[in-house]
Amino acid sequence: MRTRLPHIAIALCLLSNIAYLNVAMAKESQARPTFTTVEGRILFRGTIPPDKKLAVTRDAQYCGPSIQEPLVVRDAISHGVQDVIVSIEGVEKSRVTLPKQAVKLANYECRFIPRVQAAYSGSSLQITSVDPVLHNTHIHQNGKTFLNVAVPPNNRAISKRLARPGILDIRCDAHKFMEAWVHVFTHPFFSQTDKSGSFKISGVPPGTYQLNIWHQYLGVQSQTIHVTETDQQTIDIELKK
Secondary structure, three states: OOOOHHHHHHHHHHHHHHHHHHHHHHHHHHHOOOOEEEEEEEEOOOOOOOOEEEEOOOOHHHHOOEEEEOOOOEOOOOOEEOOOEEEEEOOOOOOOOOOOOEEEEEEEOOEEEOOEEEEEOOOEEEEEEOOOOOEEEEEEEOOEEEEEEEEOOOOOOEEEEOOOOEEEEEEOOOOOOOEEEEEEEOOOOEEEOOOOOEEEEEEEOOEEEEEEEEEOOOEEEEEEEEEOOOOEEEOOEEOOO
16 A cells, blocks of 8 residues: 655645635735825816016017916816925935936916926926027026026037925016926926826835925925825815915
8 A cells, every 4th residue: 555645745835825825915915015196186266367478678679568477277167276385295205216216397478487397306407498588598497597598599518417305486687577387396297287287206115204396486395295005196176276
């Protein structure tokens, strides 16, 4: 009669290996972070203010007698507000290397284009002009001059590295109606709303954070958010002036 001990030993060995693999996979699953995409819309249901009308005191023959800029650009259907900067603060700093951008700022028809944008720290700001008049780009960050440079017509791009986080407040000393803003972040957890007021921030680990919202006219708003272990989390926020 053949003994069954070898078969029993093999079965026990297989069961032991399966149990070990299950434990290892469970530990790996616990160690592996779960990331969530936080998305939503920034809304404003109040009365839209009229466009800001600014008198032109220099180069009116090219710029025109006045410049009109909308204070709030809102989608008529969704009530979503365009060009709101949304960021999530308090996330543990990631080891992911931030991409380097060429952040372009054009002097075009006596306006800064684009007026609002966001960028990663370490990127370069590239300033150009196609206007036939002399412009000046004067940038303040944290209350101090970051850059003050003349921008002649059809010049080569003037480049400046964005080393520190914060808001760049951009003006033209020659044409005081020109203004723009660049938000610089040391992390990837930010977004700029589109025409419908929608934003999307990917790769957020579960946790409790501060959601910051900025608009050049509607102001600054913050609130605490709790990011859960889901593939997607939707947050709609209404701004009030």
